[in-house]
Amino acid sequence: MAFEVWQPGMIMTEERMASISPTWEDWVPTWVTSSGSATPSFGNAVLTCRYALSATTCCGKFDVAFGSTTSFGTSPTTGDNWRFGLPVAASALHNVAGFAELNASTGARVVARIRLTTTAAFELEVSSGRPDATAVAFTGLVDALTPWTWTSGNTIRGTFQYEIAN
Template identity: 50%
Template sequence: MAYEPWQPGMAITAGRLGSISPVWGDWSPVWTTSTGANTPSFGNAVISARFAQSALTVFWKLEITFGNTTSFGGGSGSDNWRISAPVAAAAINGICGQGEAHDVSVANTAGRLGLRVRLTTATTFEFEVSTGRVDATAVTAGGIIDAVSPWTWANTDALRAWGQYEAAA
């Protein structure tokens, strides 16, 4: 049921309460790129994509651990990855979450760096690097996340993000 603001005289029903009481559920993200070229594929990646909606607020969390059959696309450092959002947004947004990218080839947690998540369309997230790696190793410049940025992605590397945004009415 879509969210409808409370009006005088409205009855409390299970449907009305369900529209304002967040219940976490799964969504199946679709992985594309900003240009539509160099399309990646999850392959056997392990994906946890969960969201809850309370009225017009969408809460979401995403964790992807890439597998040995994941195809990262053929990007050249200029074709940002996109992940479909669970619910259409009211508007594009410069920031709707944060997260981390993890290069597991680097010992311990030194291969992690911070991400900013943006809604670049009403239905897709894009990721950009918002910090350097915690071990101060330089990463590929440009700020975007694609097959070769901020590093060349590989099996068991991970992308984790979470946030919230306003849903379309």
């Protein structure tokens, strides 16, 4: 049942309650690059990606731990920015839909903004320095080399929310 504003006189049913109460669902995002080159693949990465819809709002959790067979693309450059597919199309582009922690180790971690750069995908933009005061290799949108050269065991964990397309 699609979302419908509660009106006086409506009868409370199990179906009606389900339509107004978000239910979390799993989703596996696509993973491509903005350039179309150096295409990555999850391999044996552990993904815990979930989302819930409430009316026209999508709330989500994105948790990826890269594995030993994860491929970060062949001959990547800093122009091959990663794009992760959204669970549901967005109504518009947004510079900030949420935040994520990018983690390579205890001291090697940064915060990134989750940006809806298309209505179907988000990208991550480095938005902080490292807590150990070490300079990051590259800044800007995240790719196989930004903010560091990604390897097995590195993680991305974030949350987002946005208005969905009608």
